[in-house]
Structure formats: structure tokens, C-alpha cells
Amino acid sequence: MSKRGGGPSVASLEDQAVEPGPSHRPPSAEVPKKAKKSKPQAPQATPNRPAPAKQVAQNKPPAENKIPPIIIRDAAKWASVSSAMTTRQIKFSKAKTCIDGIRVNTVTVDDFRALTRLLEERKVPYHSFALPEQKTLRAVLRTVPCEILIDDVRADLEEQGLAPIKVTRMTSSRSKKPLPLVLIEVPKDKGAIFELKAVCHLSVTVERPHKKGTPSQCHRCQRFHHSQRHCHALPKCVKCGESHDTHSCEKTNEDAAKCANCGGAHTASYRGCPRFPRGPQAKKSSGSAAPKPQQKPAAVPAKQSATPAAPVRPSAPKTAPATKTAINDNASKSFAEAASSKKRFRSGSPH
Structure with missing residues (x-):
């Protein structure tokens, strides 16, 4: 107990000291500040991510x-x-x-x-x-003199362990003369052919054959997009179009040529042939749909201006001056009529 007239004791103050809860806190004199409005940020350009590719079926074999x-x-x-x-x-x-x-x-x-x-x-x-296991590699040997026999080139490649399947001397398409180029074909696992440095003790360069810009043509049936090695169709001559091999054709230069594909008066290898693949048909596919006709783009309507155009006033018809009309009238009259009209005009005029 505290004495009269005295202040509260320390113990009583400690007992009464209770931490105020949220409801017992005295109201603050400070006014709460409003939250600052964040300025809208400009949208940042994000890199275009490629669309996820469609999942390929598991049973689909690779290419x-x-x-x-x-x-x-x-x-x-x-x-x-x-x-x-x-x-x-x-x-x-x-x-x-x-x-x-x-x-x-x-x-x-x-x-x-x-x-x-x-x-x-x-x-x-x-x-x-x-078939995939039957595919081979092809390479071109440059700077091989024409005097070197193909049999010697083949024997040298066999000694180097390349096991060539086919070795041929390349010729010019125009003059049919031999070139210092040798086309060789080796098994698919003989990729060391492109590291070859010498053939028959001569330095050579090896490169891959250049791809033609035109579709391949079979030398057996004269059709396109396949080779004669895997063709079992009826043979067609590239010169006369008959059912025999081209090498056994007896056609002379004086005889007219005949295309085996369209029947025209040209060889089957003529690029101007109407059956020669062009456009979408030039791609390597055995079946392609006919190209769709191109449609003309629709006309875009003209934009209308917001302000209306001023009305166009009809223009008055142009009249020719009277002097010219009089001149034209006098020109159509004879000299006697013109003179008599002047005489009447003078007589009728006041003096």
C-alpha cells in the first residue's frame, strides 16, 4: 500500500505496465501517407521464342x-x-x-x-x-592427266584400301573429250577418300561432286527423279524414243529426233520439253499436285477522310464570243449576201 499523498510505487507501476495490443494503441497523430502510384512501365521487348516443335512419333524412323x-x-x-x-x-x-x-x-x-x-x-x-545400307560416297579427283589409265587409278586406290566400286573418266558435255577429272564411288564407310593426297604418285585434290540445278533424269527410261541403277522399267531411247537402249540406236544426225516423254521433235533430254519438271515439280518427289492458279489480290477500298469534301458547283456552259459567231456567220454567207446586208444596215441607221 502506498502512503497517502505519495505517488505509486515502482512495483505497482510494473504490475500495471501491460504492453498495449492493437486495440489499445493510442491513435497516432500522424496521417498515414498514401501509397505512391507506380508509373506504368513500357513493355520490354522480349526475344521471339520459337514455337515448340511438334513431338515426332517414336515409331517414325530417322531420315x-x-x-x-x-x-x-x-x-x-x-x-x-x-x-x-x-x-x-x-x-x-x-x-x-x-x-x-x-x-x-x-x-x-x-x-x-x-x-x-x-x-x-x-x-x-x-x-x-x-536402301540406307546400299548408299555410297562419290568423289571427284582433280588434276589426273588424261594419259593415266582408269585401270591404273583403280589399282592404286585398291592398294590404299579404299575399295572403289566404280571409277570413270569424266568427259566434256559439249565436245565429248576426256577431262583431267576422275569420278570414283566408294562404300559409305570409306570417308577417308576425301583425305586422299596422291594417286599413281601424283598429287591430286579431292572434292564432292557439284549438284546440278536441274532434276536428275534416268538414262534407261528417260523419266525424272531417279537413276538407271534402280530402274526396272522398259528402256527408252533418248534420241528416237523407241523401246531400246540408247547405245544401240541407229539414228543418224539427218533423222528427226523424237522425245520419249511427250513425242515432240526433240531429244528426251531437251529442257524445253513440256514434260520437263518445273516449279514445284522440280523438287525430288514422285508425286506432286498441280500448282494452284494465282489469284489476283482484292482491291483495297480507299480511305474516307474525316472532313466532308466541299460540294462541287456546276460550271456555267462556256459561250463563244459574239464577234467570233458573227465572223463564222459571215463566213458561211456569200459575198453578195454580205454586201446586201451591209447596205440594209446603212439604210436603216439614223442620220
Whole structure:
């Protein structure tokens, strides 16, 4: 107990000292500040991220292991061929018509080989492409003198362990004269061909063959987008268009040429032929749709101005001056009429 007239004791003050809660806090004299409004920031340019690519199906083979298609040239024999494929259990994923016939995609390599055997047994014309394991490498040897025999070049390449498949001397397309260039073909695993430094004790340079800007043409059937190595169609002569090999053709320069593709009076290799692939057809594909006709762009309507245009006032018809009309009238009159009119005018005028 505190004494009368005295102040509270320290203990009583400590007992009464309670930390005020949020409801017991005295109101602050300060006015709360308003939150500053943040200025809108300019949108930052973000780099355009490429759209996520579509997920490729797991069962789709990569490009290097893709099984090539088989093009059956005679569409009339598709019914018998397809029934035989069902009997022999030759599976295919797709079959559709194309420019050269019917394009068939087999499922496995074994199906590919079985279908080619079936077509050869029935003598059905077709063409195809090389399997992945059959693909080879091609290279061009430069600065090989024309006096060096091809057999010597082949023997030297075999001694260096390159196992050449084909060795040919290149010739000029115009003069047909031999060139100091040798085209060689080796297995796919012989990539060391591009590191070759010498052939027959002569320094050479090796490079890849230059790709032509035009589509490839078969030297057997004269069709496009495949080679004669994998072509089993009927032979066609590039000169006369008949069903025989070009090397056995007896046509002379005086005889007229005939195209095997369109029947025109030119060779089958003529680039001006109407059957020569152009535009979308020049791409390497056995079936391509016809190009769509180009549509003219629609006319854009003219923008109307916000302010209305001032009304156009009709202009008064232009009248020719009286003097000219009088001159023209007098010109149409004779000299006697003009003189008499002047005489009447003078007599009628006041004196």
C-alpha cells in the first residue's frame, strides 16, 4: 500500500505496465501517407521464342534410315500385285497414285525386298531408290592427266584400301573429250577418300561432286527423279524414243529426233520439253499436285477522310464570243449576201 499523498510505487507501476495490443494503441497523430502510384512501365521487348516443335512419333524412323518407296509404273497391274502382297504377307503403310504410276511405302526392309522380288518375278516395270545400307560416297579427283589409265587409278586406290566400286573418266558435255577429272564411288564407310593426297604418285585434290540445278533424269527410261541403277522399267531411247537402249540406236544426225516423254521433235533430254519438271515439280518427289492458279489480290477500298469534301458547283456552259459567231456567220454567207446586208444596215441607221 502506498502512503497517502505519495505517488505509486515502482512495483505497482510494473504490475500495471501491460504492453498495449492493437486495440489499445493510442491513435497516432500522424496521417498515414498514401501509397505512391507506380508509373506504368513500357513493355520490354522480349526475344521471339520459337514455337515448340511438334513431338515426332517414336515409331517414325530417322531420315538416314528411312525405307525408300517403290513406284509401280503400270497402274493396271496394281490389283493383281496387291492381292499377291496379301497372300505373301508383304506389309505396306501407304499406297497412292503419282505422276509415274503408284507409289508404295513398305513397312520394313524385308517387305521392301520381298516386293521387289515379286515385281521382278511378274515382270512388272518399277523403279525405286537405294536402301540406307546400299548408299555410297562419290568423289571427284582433280588434276589426273588424261594419259593415266582408269585401270591404273583403280589399282592404286585398291592398294590404299579404299575399295572403289566404280571409277570413270569424266568427259566434256559439249565436245565429248576426256577431262583431267576422275569420278570414283566408294562404300559409305570409306570417308577417308576425301583425305586422299596422291594417286599413281601424283598429287591430286579431292572434292564432292557439284549438284546440278536441274532434276536428275534416268538414262534407261528417260523419266525424272531417279537413276538407271534402280530402274526396272522398259528402256527408252533418248534420241528416237523407241523401246531400246540408247547405245544401240541407229539414228543418224539427218533423222528427226523424237522425245520419249511427250513425242515432240526433240531429244528426251531437251529442257524445253513440256514434260520437263518445273516449279514445284522440280523438287525430288514422285508425286506432286498441280500448282494452284494465282489469284489476283482484292482491291483495297480507299480511305474516307474525316472532313466532308466541299460540294462541287456546276460550271456555267462556256459561250463563244459574239464577234467570233458573227465572223463564222459571215463566213458561211456569200459575198453578195454580205454586201446586201451591209447596205440594209446603212439604210436603216439614223442620220
